[in-house]
Amino acid sequence: MDVAPAATEEWPGALFALLKSHGIRQVAFVPDAGHSHLIRRCEEDPDIKAVVLTTEEEGIGLMLGAWLGGERGVLLMQSSGVGNCINMLSLATLHRTPMPMIVTMRGDFGEFNPAQVPMGNATQTVLEAMGTLVRRADHREDVVPTVDATLRMAFNTFRPTATLIGQRVLGAKTFGKE
Amino acid sequence: MAMISSGTLDRRAVVNALLAERGELAVIAGLGAPAWDITAAGDHPRNLPLWGGMGSAASIGLGLALAQPRRPVLVITGDGEMLMGLGTLATIAVARPPNLSIVVLDNEHYGETGMQRTHTGAGVDLAAMARGAGIPRVHAVRDEAEVAPLRAAIHEASGPLFAQVKIKADALKLVLPPREGAYLQARMREAILGPQAHLA
Numbered sequence: 001m002d003v004a005p006a007a008t009e010e011w012p013g014a015l016f017a018l019l020k021s022h023g024i025r026q027v028a029f030v031p032d033a034g035h036s037h038l039i040r041r042c043e044e045d046p047d048i049k050a051v052v053l054t055t056e057e058e059g060i061g062l063m064l065g066a067w068l069g070g071e072r073g074v075l076l077m078q079s080s081g082v083g084n085c086i087n088m089l090s091l092a093t094l095h096r097t098p099m100p101m102i103v104t105m106r107g108d109f110g111e112f113n114p115a116q117v118p119m120g121n122a123t124q125t126v127l128e129a130m131g132t133l134v135r136r137a138d139h140r141e142d143v144v145p146t147v148d149a150t151l152r153m154a155f156n157t158f159r160p161t162a163t164l165i166g167q168r169v170l171g172a173k174t175f176g177k178e
Numbered sequence: 179m180a181m182i183s184s185g186t187l188d189r190r191a192v193v194n195a196l197l198a199e200r201g202e203l204a205v206i207a208g209l210g211a212p213a214w215d216i217t218a219a220g221d222h223p224r225n226l227p228l229w230g231g232m233g234s235a236a237s238i239g240l241g242l243a244l245a246q247p248r249r250p251v252l253v254i255t256g257d258g259e260m261l262m263g264l265g266t267l268a269t270i271a272v273a274r275p276p277n278l279s280i281v282v283l284d285n286e287h288y289g290e291t292g293m294q295r296t297h298t299g300a301g302v303d304l305a306a307m308a309r310g311a312g313i314p315r316v317h318a319v320r321d322e323a324e325v326a327p328l329r330a331a332i333h334e335a336s337g338p339l340f341a342q343v344k345i346k347a348d349a350l351k352l353v354l355p356p357r358e359g360a361y362l363q364a365r366m367r368e369a370i371l372g373p374q375a376h377l378a
Binding site: 025026049051052053054055057058059060061062063064065066067068069070071073087088090091094095096097155 | 204206226228229230231232233234235236237238239240241242243244245246249263265266268269272273359360362363366367370371375378
C-alpha cells in the first residue's frame with residue numbers, strides 16, 4: 001500500500017466539504033491510499049454515488065455520462081492512473097465536458113519505488129498535452145484552495161482540469177527502509 | 179462486402195427495432211458502425227454517437243444512468259469497442275443501475291479498419307463474460323424473434339442488462355451523424371434538462 005494522510009490531517013475532510021459545496025454527485029475512483037479518507041466519506045454519503053472503477057479511464061467516460069444527465073462528477077486517482085486516461089481525455093475536449101481530477105502524486109518527491117517515477121514525472125506533461133489545466137498543491141495549506149480552483153475552472157469553463165497533490169504533502173512510503 | 183460471421187441478423191434492422199417507439203430512452207453509440215446505425219434509424223437529440231474514446235461507451239452509459247435513474251439508458255456498441263473496455267462490465271455489475279442496458283452488435287470483426295477478425299470470432303463469449311461479471315440480465319440474441327423481447331426488457335429497466343446480438347459482418351452505407359461533439363453533448367443535455375442545461 002501507499003502512504004495515506006494521517007488521521008490528524010484536516011485537508012481530506014475539507015476536500016469532502018468542498019466536493020459537497022460544489023454539488024458533486026458522482027465520485028469515481030480506483031482505491032488509493034492518498035485519497036482513502038475522502039473516498040470513505042464519499043461512500044458514506046447517501047447523496048453521492050461513489051463508483052469504484054477497474055481502471056481510471058472509465059472515470060473519464062463516467063464524468064461525460066454524468067454531465068449529459070445533469071450531474072457533476074469528479075475523478076480521484078493516483079498519478080499512475082493518469083497514464084490510463086490519456087486517449088479518453090479527448091472526450092472532454094471533443095464535447096467540452098467539465099472533468100475535474102484530483103491526483104495524488106507518486107514518483108514525485110522522495111520516491112522509493114523506481115516503478116512510480118516514469119509516470120509520476122510525466123503526469124503533468126501528459127495531462128497538459130491532452131488539454132487539461134493543471135495546478136499543483138505541494139503544501140498542505142494549498143490543497144483545498146487548489147482543488148477549489150480546479151473544480152471552478154472545470155464547471156465554469158467546460159474542460160478537463162486537475163490538481164496534483166504533491167508527494168511532499170502525502171509523504172513517501174519507504175517499505176521500512178529509511 | 180460480406181465477411182464470415184456466425185451471426186445472421188441485420189444490424190440496421192435490429193437497431194431500428196430496438197429504437198422503435200423509444201419514449202424517454204437516451205442512447206450512447208460506440209464509435210464506428212453503431213454510431214452510423216443509430217443515425218440511420220433517425221438522428222435524435224437524445225442520441226450521443228461517439229467519434230472516438232474507443233472503450234468508453236459503456237462507462238458513459240453508466241454515468242448517464244446514475245444521473246438519470248428514472249430514464250432507460252441504452253448503450254449500443256460493437257464487439258471491438260466492448261473488448262477494449264471489458265472491465266466496465268464489472269464496474270456496471272457492482273454499481274448496478276437498473277436502468278442501464280448494454281447491447282453489443284457482435285459481427286466478430288473490426289469494421290472500420292477493414293474487417294479484421296475480433297476475439298469474438300475466435301470463441302470469446304461476451305455474454306458469458308457479462309454473466310461472469312455479475313450483470314443480472316443477460317440476453318444472447320441470434321434470432322429475429324428475440325429482438326422485440328430485448329426491446330421490451332430495455333424499457334423495463336430492471337437490469338443492468340447486457341445483450342450480445344450476433345449480426346452479419348456487412349459493411350453498410352455510412353449514415354454519418356453530426357460530428358461536432360460540443361453540439362452533440364449540448365443537444366442531449368437540453369433534451370434531458372431543458373434550456374436551463376446551459377445555465378448550470
